[in-house]
Amino acid sequence: MTADVSHDVVAITGASGRIGRRIVPLLDRPGRTLRLVDTDLPDRVQDGPWGEVSDRVELRRASIEDERGIRSVLDGADAVVHLAAQSSERPWEEILRANIDGTQKVLEAARLGGATRVFLASSVHAVGFADVAEVASTPVLVPRPDTFYGVSKAAVEALGSVYADRYGLSIVSARICAYGDGEPNLRHGIAHWLSAGDAARLVEAALALDDGRHHIVWGVSANSPGVCNLSAGRAIGFEPQDDAYAIVRARGLEPEAPPTSGPIGGTFTEPEHPLGERW
Template sequence: MALIALTGASGRIATALRPRLRAAGHRLVLCDAPGVAVPDVDPATERAVESDLRDVDAQAEAFAGADLVVHLGAFSDERPWPEILAVNIDGTRAVCEAARLAGVGRLLLASSVHAAGYVPVDAPLVRDGMPLPAPDTYYGVSKAALEALGGLYAGRFAMTVVSARIMTFDDRPGGPRSLQSWLSGDDMARLVLATLTTRATGHHVVWGVSRNTRRVVDLAPGLAIGFDPQDDAEAHASDAERRGPSRPPGLLGGGFADAAYVLGEPHGGTRTGS
């Protein structure tokens, strides 16, 4: 039984992970901002902690004794630069530093496909390997910075750090495009458990994606740390395709990389010509 700390514990991904990790026998520390309630805390297996994402000392105290920190706390969409800088970048630095001070040797950092949003979907390193960052928004920049911080802490402090470029996380594929990019709740849990148990050391950038038939990205980086996804969006293809036609994106970032997507505006602001 391991102790796993989650930041952003009230969010969608953490909410999906919690019952799965408890079922695997693990105890959880649930960290979120002051005033943000984490619902349905199980006192037998979970402990909720209020801590500002940028408060290194408070988070180090919360992380004490943990075997793994899963960093999910962030704005999950485009925001003005000062907000992205404060929460997504400064917050990630604080989480990494708090984990180091607490003696936690393993980190799973939630990156995003938008760290590489301007990479063409047919680029060679998409199908076979892992492309360098090419962010499509301020949000994407924050995830590229997250990956850089993961590399720094792995190299300087001999931590095992996995930066997962999460594609489309949901209960089921929401539309035709997500038949390529879906990440299921069960596979997200498999990614957490792979990070907890991997014998790999150093920093690893992997795709947060299920084993989808229509997947365009390479599973090999994840397999190298023991992440072997099992679910396939194709099981939901008929439902997803009924939601309307969708042309395959030319870039990994899809609409985020569109010229009409306004930097600094949540959801890209008002798009023209779409």
């Protein structure tokens, strides 16, 4: 089933972050109000990092750690795109407060405020110890986190599951790998690259759902090596269009081949990235 998106209020937490600032203008369209939620917002939308957006875009300052504040700004939202989080490894207390407790506050506020659809930003680090061969062959991997950050994203997915099953919310947890603001890097994470355009397409697929279920999908573009099994995303209507390898080759360069064995988390599974220490 698909939702009626003829007139929606879509709240976006972490709207000033790396992903939010690029996808906001791509999600801005007639019949939809975008409610941008963050702790660091300008006084006017025109002064923000989102470029040219319409007057349908609202600004609301709030922290996901503030239960009363987040409930206030999510009240009346039809859908929530939850991007706000600690975005890398941190001491456990910081990870717990922002990524786990904060996500629970967002989901509870979404439910109480009337939202029926939620997009949750998960991460490849929720399955960082999975072997690359499993990643290519398995539509949805069981959690094998590589860090406290990865543990928090596995918890985000679990919270999405319980809120879908208990309250009938349609929720998508996207395991984002190597999100890129612009063109893909020649080497780092190229096989797992997610373009801004495909990030917006994935959010749109989540906003169109109305099945009361939880879905775990890859947040990865249609990169030609096919190192991630994208079938779960395609099952909910996510059809990525960008290919990092084609973009790099069009520049006359040959991209690095992806690894054929070892954990997908790469160096984050090794001692040089100890638990609880900032990256």
